[in-house]
Amino acid sequence: MMKIDNIYVGKGEVVRGALKVGELPDTSPILLPLTIISGVEKGPTLLICSAVHGNEVNGVELNFRLSNSVDPSELRGKLIILSIANPPAYNAKQRNNPMDEKDLNRCFPGSANGSISDKIAYAIFHSLVKRADYLIDLHSGSEHFRMVPLVKIFERSYENVKFFGIRFVETRKGIRGSLAKEAHKIGVESYTLEIGEGGRLEEEFVSLGLKGILNFMRGIKMLEGKASKERVLYVKKRVQVNAPKGGILAPKIEIGTRVKKGMRLGEVHDVFTGERYVVRAPEDGWVFGVKKNPQVYTGEKCFLIYK
Numbered sequence: 604m605m606k607i608d609n610i611y612v613g614k615g616e617v618v619r620g621a622l623k624v625g626e627l628p629d630t631s632p633i634l635l636p637l638t639i640i641s642g643v644e645k646g647p648t649l650l651i652c653s654a655v656h657g658n659e660v661n662g663v664e665l666n667f668r669l670s671n672s673v674d675p676s677e678l679r680g681k682l683i684i685l686s687i688a689n690p691p692a693y694n695a696k697q698r699n700n701p702m703d704e705k706d707l708n709r710c711f712p713g714s715a716n717g718s719i720s721d722k723i724a725y726a727i728f729h730s731l732v733k734r735a736d737y738l739i740d741l742h743s744g745s746e747h748f749r750m751v752p753l754v755k756i757f758e759r760s761y762e763n764v765k766f767f768g769i770r771f772v773e774t775r776k777g778i779r780g781s782l783a784k785e786a787h788k789i790g791v792e793s794y795t796l797e798i799g800e801g802g803r804l805e806e807e808f809v810s811l812g813l814k815g816i817l818n819f820m821r822g823i824k825m826l827e828g829k830a831s832k833e834r835v836l837y838v839k840k841r842v843q844v845n846a847p848k849g850g851i852l853a854p855k856i857e858i859g860t861r862v863k864k865g866m867r868l869g870e871v872h873d874v875f876t877g878e879r880y881v882v883r884a885p886e887d888g889w890v891f892g893v894k895k896n897p898q899v900y901t902g903e904k905c906f907l908i909y910k
């Protein structure tokens with residue numbers, strides 16, 4: 604039997620419940636929705652979170668599908684799914700919590716006496732993360748910015764990263780106060796998956812992520828069956844390419860394309876003068892992100908290149 608606050612989960616059970624983290628002015632509760640699937644056999648505990656940033660919803664749909672696709676009789680260990688980690692931000696359809704204007708992903712491990720984001724972080728960290736052996740935190744890129752799927756890790760020794768079926772992996776130090784970084788600090792093997800763009804539900808990325816997580820679960824022996832391993836490419840450096848001037852951006856390249864320094868990425872069109880300004884790759888690398896919303900101001904992020 605596992606107990607998380609007032610939620611009890613027996614072996615072989617699927618329990619849907621919620622952690623109460625606070626109240627709205629009308630006293631209706633702020634709830635973190637949880638699905639806990641407890642295997643019949645012993646094994647590790649995997650925590651999967653989505654919507655730490657409220658507008659990144661590919662992960663929410665992925666977790667919805669995951670919660671309906673794992674049979675406890677076929678599971679070893681425990682799967683804890685937190686599909687909406689930041690309900691106030693999710694309800695407002697925005698990245699940060701509008702109640703205190705904080706970025707939840709800078710608030711971990713949280714504080715029981717802080718503002719609402721600190722309290723949410725505290726509940727997630729102390730009730731869920733501390734029980735986990737593995738953490739997968741699901742994110743997406745900015746809105747109107749099409750991105751290549753990417754896994755972020757802290758240690759090159761995380762061999763299990765090869766089970767996600769996602770080709771690009773970034774090794775990084777991580778940001779203090781982020782869920783993955785703080786979980787990593789207390790010994791939880793933590794992965795951040797960046798799938799798709801904020802504010803959208805993208806079938807190709809939801810199914811890719813779901814397939815990858817089920818394969819990861821086979822890889823760490825939570826599910827039966829042979830796991831496939833993807834050859835991964837470790838990227839280290841991220842280069843942002845900004846608009847040289849204001850105008851209409853016309854991208855001329857697709858995400859995932861390999862580029863050489865000086866290659867044309869797109870054009871900014873000046874509606875006053877009729878001129879075209881070519882935006883070029885400042886370095887060799889892979890085009891990771893392309894801005895989809897075409898109105899750009901001087902210095903606005905247009906492309907992202909990883910190398």
Ligand SMILES: [Zn+2]
Pocket residue numbers: 655656659742743
């Ligand atoms: Zn995010």
